[in-house]
Amino acid sequence: MKNLQVDAxxxxxxxxxxxxxxxxxxxxxxxxxxxxxxxxxxxMISLSKVFPTLDCCSCITTPxxxxxxxxxxxxxxxxxxxxxxxQNGASYRAQINKKPRYVNEESCTxxxxxxxxxxxxxPSAFDMGLGAQRVIRVPFSTAVPQKAVLxxxxxxxxxxxxxxxxxxxxxxxxxTAVTFEIHADAIVLxxxxxxxxxxxxxxxxxxxxxxxxxxxxxERFLAPTGPYGHVLRPSDGKEPESIAYVQxxxxxxxxxxxxxxxxxxxxxxxxxxxxxxxxxxxxxxTIYYMDIRTFGKGYEQFYQNARAMGIEFVRxxxxxxxxxxxxxxxxxxxxxxxxxxxxxEHDMVxxxxxxxxxxxxxxxxxxxxxxxDGFVAQSAANISPCLTYQPGIFVAxxxxxxxxxxxxxxxxxxxxxxxxxxLEERRAVGMAGNGRSPQTTSVKEVSYA
Amino acid sequence: MSDKREDAKKRAILLKQxxxxxxxxxxxxQEKLKAQQAVRRDICKLMREExxxxxxxxxxxxxxAHEVLWHITAMKKYGLVVETGMCGxxxxxxxxxxxxx
Numbered sequence: 013m014k015n016l017q018v019d020a021x022x023x024x025x026x027x028x029x030x031x032x033x034x035x036x037x038x039x040x041x042x043x044x045x046x047x048x049x050x051x052x053x054x055x056m057i058s059l060s061k062v063f064p065t066l067d068c069c070s071c072i073t074t075p076x077x078x079x080x081x082x083x084x085x086x087x088x089x090x091x092x093x094x095x096x097x098x099q100n101g102a103s104y105r106a107q108i109n110k111k112p113r114y115v116n117e118e119s120c121t122x123x124x125x126x127x128x129x130x131x132x133x134x135p136s137a138f139d140m141g142l143g144a145q146r147v148i149r150v151p152f153s154t155a156v157p158q159k160a161v162l163x164x165x166x167x168x169x170x171x172x173x174x175x176x177x178x179x180x181x182x183x184x185x186x187x188t189a190v191t192f193e194i195h196a197d198a199i200v201l202x203x204x205x206x207x208x209x210x211x212x213x214x215x216x217x218x219x220x221x222x223x224x225x226x227x228x229x230x231e232r233f234l235a236p237t238g239p240y241g242h243v244l245r246p247s248d249g250k251e252p253e254s255i256a257y258v259q260x261x262x263x264x265x266x267x268x269x270x271x272x273x274x275x276x277x278x279x280x281x282x283x284x285x286x287x288x289x290x291x292x293x294x295x296x297x298t299i300y301y302m303d304i305r306t307f308g309k310g311y312e313q314f315y316q317n318a319r320a321m322g323i324e325f326v327r328x329x330x331x332x333x334x335x336x337x338x339x340x341x342x343x344x345x346x347x348x349x350x351x352x353x354x355x356x357e358h359d360m361v362x363x364x365x366x367x368x369x370x371x372x373x374x375x376x377x378x379x380x381x382x383x384x385d386g387f388v389a390q391s392a393a394n395i396s397p398c399l400t401y402q403p404g405i406f407v408a409x410x411x412x413x414x415x416x417x418x419x420x421x422x423x424x425x426x427x428x429x430x431x432x433x434x435l436e437e438r439r440a441v442g443m444a445g446n447g448r449s450p451q452t453t454s455v456k457e458v459s460y461a
Numbered sequence: 462m463s464d465k466r467e468d469a470k471k472r473a474i475l476l477k478q479x480x481x482x483x484x485x486x487x488x489x490x491q492e493k494l495k496a497q498q499a500v501r502r503d504i505c506k507l508m509r510e511e512x513x514x515x516x517x518x519x520x521x522x523x524x525x526a527h528e529v530l531w532h533i534t535a536m537k538k539y540g541l542v543v544e545t546g547m548c549g550x551x552x553x554x555x556x557x558x559x560x561x562x
Contacts, residue, residue: 132494133535144535147490168490169480174472185479222527239534241544242552248526249515249533251550 013110013192016087018042020431021106021196023094026054027417028409028424029202030076035428036200037085041435044087044194045080046094046108051155052077054204058138058152060234062417063283064314069235070154077156090157095191097199097376102443104404106194112187114162115148119182122158124150126173126183134166136239140229142246143239148173148183153237197438198404198431201373201388202424205410208262208270208365215332216261218363222247223341224333226365227257227280234287243291245360247339252295252359255288256343257281258330259301263366263414272385274366274414278305281364282315285323298324298358300345308418333361367414379405387413398427406431497532500524504532505556508542514551 022033025047033045045052057077059069081088089108096107115126130146138145138152148162162173162183174183210226211219218224223245232238245252259281263274278301285297304325306315319325328347335341341361346353369386373379379400382389388407391399398406408427409420480487503522507513515533519526533554536542545553 128539132490133497133532133539135531142531142534144531144538146539164483165486166490166493167483168487168494169476169483171472171476185476239538241537244530244552246527246530248519249530249551251547251552253550 013190015193015195016044017195018044018087019196019435020044020198020200021046021094021104021194022200022202024054024202024204024409024411025049025052025080025088025090026202026204026409026420027056027073027076028204028411028420028427029054029200030080031421031424032200032202032408032428032431033080033086034076034083035425036431037083039428039432040085041432042085042087044089044196046092046106046194047088047090048093049151050091050113050159050161051151051157052080052088052090053154053156055228056417057154058228058235059231060236060238061283061287063279064308064310066283066286070237074154074156077154081156088157091161094376097378100195102404102438103195103197104199106196106199108192108194110190110192112164112189113159114164114183114185114187115160116179116182116184117157117159119179120159121179122150122160123178124160125176125178126160129172129176131170131172132166132168134163139232139239140226142229142232198406198434199377200406200408200427200431201377201379201400201411202408202427203371203373203411205367205414206370208268208368210363210365212262212268212365213265213363216258216330216361216363217333217335217341218261221333221335221339221341221361223335223339223359224361224363226363227277227284228365230284230288230362231280234284234291243288250359251292253292254296254358254360255285255292255298256341256356256358256361257285257297257299257301257364258333258343258361259299259364260329261363261365262368264302270366270368270385272414273305275305275307276414276416277364277366279308279311279314279416281362282306282318282323284362286318286321289321289323296324298326298356300326300328300330300343302327302329308416367410369411371411373411377405378402379407382413385413387411396430398423398430404434406434500528501532501536504529505536505541508554508556509558512545512553512555514548514553516551518554 019041022029022045033043036043057073092110094106095109098105127146127149130148133144135141136143136145147166233243306312328345331344340357342357344355379402380389391401406427408424515530519529
């Protein structure tokens, strides 16, 4: 793999990273987008619909994924990680480790014949372990790039995949990791977030009670590409008749060390409740909440619509969840309105888990994180939220803190603008590492007609 | 033709060497595969003639219902099992007749 010289290195191929890369590339800057997974798309590609418009998530994400892959100014590097970074004058030299796919990325056509020939099924992380994937597989149906990847640690090396592959020498069991360098004048960190582990709060039984799931699992149930193709409860495949949401199951909880509000849980719970009402018209849906935070444009109306649809909102903090003999979760809750403590049985309980920082860029990028929440520290949060304490390194999306998709996209655009201004300024004083100037002709014309 | 045979021979030797090099993970994966095939045989036997729900298969086979659901989900994804309708609150699944597994 050859070393690369680019204007900007974008780290992370979720919605924020893709948007930053596209906005920079559209202005003529050369961008390398590095993603640690085998496909770009981030968390957003696994969701069903977005709030408050209820637009199909795939329909928004896949065109962006495709645009990133086909943009002439973007070099897409999947299954790669930045393992070291050096300051090289005023620019950066990043060392990249490309993990072996055991499949030739150039020649793989994504036909999936290898996947169908493979004899062993494994739990699919994309479907939260509830669906299956083969040892060799294209990561998911809308993956970009549509290239297979082999999990060597679970492979019996039977060679069946190699026998059915129509491309000569495409599957290569001897492939090893390769290291190369990217020289970039600026970096955008879009490393995203993690969800609170389902078992973080032992009282809620997540990870132990099979019918207590997290909200991302329900996103997969609701997505057309989901594991079951329907909403079923994981213990026995029953179509649930009663579903409850437990709000703040990971946020605003000092016992978990998370004092902040994750900003998305109220809205995704309301959205999922509405979608579940559509998928299961006879089901009773209850949301146990402390208070509802619907601060975005159109969000409050969305909440009122959910109430009008018949979704039950119970004000109270869930104390614990246990299950009965039929594996039905039983929720114990103190209802704030009348002070009563009740136990209610449901077929399935969904934990509205929060957002946690997924990556600490301190070690490699020398970019500090905020002491109170662990997300990337912003040096001028109120006036330039994309600036970090490291010149030339910018932050976009949920790497900077909890936010929804709309805000992530807005921040990604802002990070691209900050990066572009930084690169232009450097060029003006003759500090640009690669001497290229943006091709202004590639900027799209905007019509106001 | 002899070139092809030669290539196949080389590939077989390489795979053997790789299996030796990855001895531990291969042995672990082989165990997983054997267990999976045994469970699938039991599940498929019950769904071959007529469609069954997950609890029906679980009760008849003694395999926990959540495991039955996972195996059926996996087989459905790769076209070995189809959904044929509903029985109460549960979907019915049947083994595809011309499936190779």
